[in-house]
Amino acid sequence: MTTLKVAVIPGDGIGWEVVPEGLKVLEAVGRKHGLDYAFTEYDWGCERFHKTGRLMPEDGLERLKESDAIFLGAVGFPGVPDHVSLWGLLIPIRREMHQYVNLRPVRMMKGMKCPLANRGPEDIDFWVIRENNEGEYSEIGGRLNRGTDREMAIQETVMTRHGTDRIMRYAFDLCRRVGKQKVTSATKSNGIIHTMPFWDERFEAIAAEYPDLKTDKYHIDILTAHFVLHPDWFDVVVGSNLFGDILSDLGPAVAGSIGIAPSANINPEGDYPSMFEPVHGSAPDIAGKGIANPIGQIWSGAMMLEHLGHQAAADDIVKAIETVLEGAGPKTPDIGGQATTKDLGDAIVEAL
Amino acid sequence: MTTLKVAVIPGDGIGWEVVPEGLKVLEAVGRKHGLDYAFTEYDWGCERFHKTGRLMPEDGLERLKESDAIFLGAVGFPGVPDHVSLWGLLIPIRREMHQYVNLRPVRMMKGMKCPLANRGPEDIDFWVIRENNEGEYSEIGGRLNRGTDREMAIQETVMTRHGTDRIMRYAFDLCRRVGKQKVTSATKSNGIIHTMPFWDERFEAIAAEYPDLKTDKYHIDILTAHFVLHPDWFDVVVGSNLFGDILSDLGPAVAGSIGIAPSANINPEGDYPSMFEPVHGSAPDIAGKGIANPIGQIWSGAMMLEHLGHQAAADDIVKAIETVLEGAGPKTPDIGGQATTKDLGDAIVEAL
Ligand SMILES: CC(C)[C@H](C(=O)O)[C@@H](O)C(=O)O
Ligand SMILES: CC(C)[C@H](C(=O)O)[C@@H](O)C(=O)O
Numbered sequence: 001m002t003t004l005k006v007a008v009i010p011g012d013g014i015g016w017e018v019v020p021e022g023l024k025v026l027e028a029v030g031r032k033h034g035l036d037y038a039f040t041e042y043d044w045g046c047e048r049f050h051k052t053g054r055l056m057p058e059d060g061l062e063r064l065k066e067s068d069a070i071f072l073g074a075v076g077f078p079g080v081p082d083h084v085s086l087w088g089l090l091i092p093i094r095r096e097m098h099q100y101v102n103l104r105p106v107r108m109m110k111g112m113k114c115p116l117a118n119r120g121p122e123d124i125d126f127w128v129i130r131e132n133n134e135g136e137y138s139e140i141g142g143r144l145n146r147g148t149d150r151e152m153a154i155q156e157t158v159m160t161r162h163g164t165d166r167i168m169r170y171a172f173d174l175c176r177r178v179g180k181q182k183v184t185s186a187t188k189s190n191g192i193i194h195t196m197p198f199w200d201e202r203f204e205a206i207a208a209e210y211p212d213l214k215t216d217k218y219h220i221d222i223l224t225a226h227f228v229l230h231p232d233w234f235d236v237v238v239g240s241n242l243f244g245d246i247l248s249d250l251g252p253a254v255a256g257s258i259g260i261a262p263s264a265n266i267n268p269e270g271d272y273p274s275m276f277e278p279v280h281g282s283a284p285d286i287a288g289k290g291i292a293n294p295i296g297q298i299w300s301g302a303m304m305l306e307h308l309g310h311q312a313a314a315d316d317i318v319k320a321i322e323t324v325l326e327g328a329g330p331k332t333p334d335i336g337g338q339a340t341t342k343d344l345g346d347a348i349v350e351a352l
Numbered sequence: 353m354t355t356l357k358v359a360v361i362p363g364d365g366i367g368w369e370v371v372p373e374g375l376k377v378l379e380a381v382g383r384k385h386g387l388d389y390a391f392t393e394y395d396w397g398c399e400r401f402h403k404t405g406r407l408m409p410e411d412g413l414e415r416l417k418e419s420d421a422i423f424l425g426a427v428g429f430p431g432v433p434d435h436v437s438l439w440g441l442l443i444p445i446r447r448e449m450h451q452y453v454n455l456r457p458v459r460m461m462k463g464m465k466c467p468l469a470n471r472g473p474e475d476i477d478f479w480v481i482r483e484n485n486e487g488e489y490s491e492i493g494g495r496l497n498r499g500t501d502r503e504m505a506i507q508e509t510v511m512t513r514h515g516t517d518r519i520m521r522y523a524f525d526l527c528r529r530v531g532k533q534k535v536t537s538a539t540k541s542n543g544i545i546h547t548m549p550f551w552d553e554r555f556e557a558i559a560a561e562y563p564d565l566k567t568d569k570y571h572i573d574i575l576t577a578h579f580v581l582h583p584d585w586f587d588v589v590v591g592s593n594l595f596g597d598i599l600s601d602l603g604p605a606v607a608g609s610i611g612i613a614p615s616a617n618i619n620p621e622g623d624y625p626s627m628f629e630p631v632h633g634s635a636p637d638i639a640g641k642g643i644a645n646p647i648g649q650i651w652s653g654a655m656m657l658e659h660l661g662h663q664a665a666a667d668d669i670v671k672a673i674e675t676v677l678e679g680a681g682p683k684t685p686d687i688g689g690q691a692t693t694k695d696l697g698d699a700i701v702e703a704l
Contacts, residue, residue, distance in 0.1 A: 082542035083549075091543060115580050117469040141509075141546030149513060153550035157493075157507040161500075188594075190434035191443060194493030197435075198505035221597045224576055225605030228467050242540075245573045246598065253577030 003036040004308060007067035007273070011089070012045040013282025014292035014341075015073020021294035021345030022071065022301045025317060028349045029305070033313040040067065046077040046085055055088035061096050069304050070275040073297065074282035094132055097272035099265035100163065101170050102130035102244060103303070104279070106231075106251030111325030112335070114256035119231065124255045126234040127174060130244020131167040132265060135159055135195075137241045159195045159240065161202060168206040170268055171238035175213055178236075183207070185217035186239035186247060199240065223247070227254050252279060259293055259334050262300035264307060276304040290340045293332040295321055298348060320351035355388040356660060359419035359625070363441070364397040365634025366644035366693075367425020373646035373697030374423065374653045377669060380701045381657070385665040392419065398429040398437055407440035413448050421656050422627040425649065426634035446484055449624035451617035452515065453522050454482035454596060455655070456631070458583075458603030463677030464687070466608035471583065476607045478586040479526060482596020483519040484617060487511055487547075489593045511547045511592065513554060520558040522620055523590035527565055530588075535559070537569035538591035538599060551592065575599070579606050604631060611645055611686050614652035616659060628656040642692045645684040647673055650700060672703035 006026075010019040023039060030036060042063075044056040055075070057063075064070055070093065076085045093099070108114050108124040140156035168185075175183050185203045189196035200217065207215045218226060220243050226233060227250050239247050252261035261279040278296025286292055299321060306314035324330075329347040331337025339347075358378075362371040375391065382388060394415075396408040407427070409415075416422055422445065428437045445451070460466050460476040492508035520537075527535050537555045541548035552569065559567045570578060572595050578585060579602050591599050604613035613631040630648025638644055651673060658666035676682075681699040683689025691699075 076542075083544075086543040115468055117467060136509075137544040139544070143546070143550065151513040151550070153511045153547040155509040155545050155547040157488075157509065159505045161503040188597075190428075191438040192435075192489040192491070193507050193594075194495070195505040195507040198495065198503070221601035224598055224602040225610055228580060228602070228605045229610070242545075245540075246576055249573035250576040250580070250602075253580045258577055258581070 001034055001036045003038055005038045005066065005068045006040070006304070007064050007070045008039050008041045009044050009070065009089075010041070010073040011075045011282065012047070012077040012085070013074055013284050013287035014280075015045070015075075015282055017287070017290060017292050017341045018278065018294040018297035019071065019073040021341060022297035024345055025298045025320075025348055025352070026301045026305070028352050029313045029316050032316065032352065033310060035305075035310060035313060044089060045075060046080040049080055049085070049088065055085060061092060064093065064097070065272060067273050069273050069308060071301065071304060072275055072277040074278070074280065076282050078284050093275055094265050097267055097275070098133065098269075099267045099272070099274055100131065100133040100167060101264075101266040101268060102132040102248065103174075103264040103266055104128045104130075104248040104251065104261060106234075106255050107257065108255040109257055109260070109325055110322045111327075112256045112260070114254070116228070116231070116254060123232040126180075126231070126251070127178070127236045128244060128248040128251050129167065129171045129174065129236065129238045130248055131163065131239070131241045133241070134163040135241035157195050159198060164199060164202040165206055166268075168203055168238055169209075170266075171236050172206060172210040172213055175236040176210070180235035182214040182216065182235040184223075184234055184237045185215065186220050186223050186237060186243040187217050188220045188243075190219055195240075203238075220246070224250055227251060231255070249279070260295035260299065262296055262303050264300070264303045266307060274304075274307055276300040276307075290342065291333050292341050293334050294341050294345045298345070316352060317348075320348045323351040324348050353386055353388045355390055357390045357418065357420045358392070358656070359416050359422045360391050360393045361396050361422065361441075362393070362425040363427045363634065364399070364429040364437070365426055365636050365639035366632075367397070367427075367634055369639070369642060369644050369693045370630065370646040370649035371423065371425040373693060374649035376697055377650045377672075377700055377704070378653045378657070380704050381665045381668050384668065384704065385662060387657075387662060387665060396441055397427060398432040401432055401437070401440065407437060413444060416445065416449070417624060419625050421625050421660060423653065423656060424627055424629040426630070426632065428634050430636050445627055446617050449619055449627070450485065450621075451619045451624070451626055452483065452485040452519060453616075453618040453620060454484040454600065455526075455616040455618055456480045456482075456600040456603065456613060458586075458607050459609065460607040461609055461612070461677055462674045463679075464608045464612070466606070468580070468583070468606060475584040478532075478583075478603070479530070479588045480596060480600040480603050481519065481523045481526065481588065481590045482600055483515065483591070483593045485593070486515040487593035509547050511550060516551060516554040517558055520555055520590055521561075523588050524558060524562040524565055527588040528562070532587035534566040534568065534587040536575075536586055536589045537567065538572050538575050538589060538595040539569050540572050540595075542571055547592075555590075572598070576602055579603060583607070601631070612647035612651065614648055614655050616652070616655045618659060626656075626659055628652040628659075642694065643685050644693050645686050646693050646697050650697070668704060669700075672700045675703040676700050
């Protein structure tokens with residue numbers, strides 16, 4: 001019996017509804033595969049902020065470091081400005097734990113509807129890898145002449161060789177590991193942005209270490225167009241913090257899975273725990289109603305198990321999700337049914 | 353008889369094939385509407401660069417300033433690095449002529465195929481307005497420690513109140529002028545990027561000057577998703593230089609018109625001429641074959657006439673394009689036919 005130490009942070013809004021379903025499915029698949037868990041739940045989030053002035057305690061990061069992985073619901077709720085909630089919890093974890101890879105599958109799940117005409121699951125199955133620690137989202141920048149006509153705002157993009165090389169290596173390694181053929185680089189080096197020719201140079205240098213893999217690159221503007229027109233062109237797509245952020249929402253939208261998409265914030269070296277969270281956020285409009293779709297959370301659990309080395313268990317979860325989506329089983333309102341969060345979670349446990 | 357002074361720059365590749373069709377259509381619609389032209393053609397582009405070391409002569413910008421508008425084909429060709437060709441011609445014109453608005457219609461043309469399931473022309477009909485002179489594409493930035501492990505690249509985003517306010521005012525004015533209801537702002541103010549809260553503040557301030565119009569805003573990541581999932585939500589979308597660049601390729605892709613989309617680089621005050629160019633580029637792979645689709649160029653001509661105050665003539669061109677696309681007439685290979693560039697141009701003249 002392997003015991004996995006998992007820090008659980010439901011966070012805000014529907015996080016509290018979908019995380020229990022995620023845990024339930026992890027338990028169920030664990031029974032089948034000889035996995036045991038030590039879950040530690042933390043009540044960190046916006047409610048805690050209202051009571052204590054902090055989303056997490058001062059030693060929050062220290063506590064998380066003791067776990068093998070972090071299982072997060074969603075952060076952010078009306079009443080707390082976004083930059084407060086994000087900087088109070090999500091972003092420090094991503095950065096201090098050196099989770100420099102943000103990984104999202106773009107996959108049309110059987111049984112889901114895709115917004116594109118004449119596309120099926122066999123056409124849309126790739127990975128978006130986003131640099132998660134530097135680039136366009138550096139902390140450097142500010143305002144000048146605030147409140148005057150001469151006001152201006154400045155944001156510095158910083159890309160380092162260290163940060164760029166490691167995200168690209170991760171992309172190439174993943175490509176090999178999942179048996180795909182090609183890594184596509186998201187760039188914008190045709191003119192003005194000083195950082196992108198540098199990005200291209202590093203992509204070429206790292207690609208040379210993987211002669212067995214194919215590569216291509218597109219400027220981000222036309223790349224978003226190709227996501228819509230030719231989703232079948234892609235295996236693994238690697239982008240900077242901003243480009244990856246965009247592509248990892250656009251991809252799931254194109255695949256019809258934006259409401260159920262998972263994501264992983266990965267520290268590949270394992271010196272700190274990685275974090276797994278659904279893409280959907282806290283959804284204040286439906287929070288408390290018990291009708292949120294738990295699949296994003298459950299799928300994130302599968303990514304967590306895969307990351308921790310339990311591929312077969314992870315595959316089982318994904319298969320169970322597809323079985324339920326394809327079948328006549330319960331569906332939450334967002335995917336055309338009337339079931340509750342719990343019904344759908346139960347059905348996935350059953351399918352396991 | 354009004355005479356319009358137009359500087360014509362075919363540029364590179366298929367620019368030389370589609371621009372003549374554009375001119376032919378302009379002449380034809382001119383005969384109908386009492387418009388006359390004084391065209392001045394310039395052979396500026398990559399071939400000229402090979403011969404003389406410059407894409408345009410030193411007094412190129414001065415010469416262009418004498419015209420009412422600039423009608424451009426495409427710039428860039430293999431053999432000349434992109435940053436050389438763009439900085440040698442396109443970008444100086446956009447910047448020195450203070451063409452701070454980049455305007456693109458996102459419109460599903462009748463007779464064109466759209467990549468989305470169950471969407472028709474009535475669902476996709478909006479405008480993307482891109483800030484064209486500052487923002488993420490500032491000239492400020494560079495490299496440190498080149499060639500070493502500590503190498504880094506830096507790009508500065510600069511947004512000024514002057515630059516931000518004027519693009520937003522243009523968006524609201526356009527919204528009123530074309531009889532639309534809502535202006536959507538593309539942002540990313542939920543966290544890290546210092547420039548985007550500033551962008552939001554200015555959007556709110558300018559919106560207050562237009563109480564008759566509705567507004568909303570989305571973060572760029574989810575906004576790209578909404579372009580695919582809900583293209584019917586949008587009337588006018590305003591974005592920074594980078595966000596607008598992305599959205600103005602993604603929009604036409606979603607509308608099925610990326611191969612035929614026009615664009616305008618506008619100086620609203622009219623102190624310098626504006627420039628009109630198709631989105632598609634020089635297309636080296638088909639250049640010289642006479643099979644390029646001229647509709648992007650012809651549609652750009654319509655935008656030029658509209659900008660110069662000849663709305664009825666512009667509408668006629670757009671109607672003629674749609675008539676040909678919907679009918680049994682000639683189609684170039686990219687839209688499923690076997691016609692030549694000239695055949696399609698002739699058919700549009702005929703339809704006029
Ligand atoms: C060619 C390039 C410099 C340009 C841009 O980024 O502005 C292009 O993408 C465009 O949209 O006109
Ligand atoms: C919430 C926000 C800070 C975040 C980001 O931009 O990284 C989100 O868009 C995401 O993709 O996780």
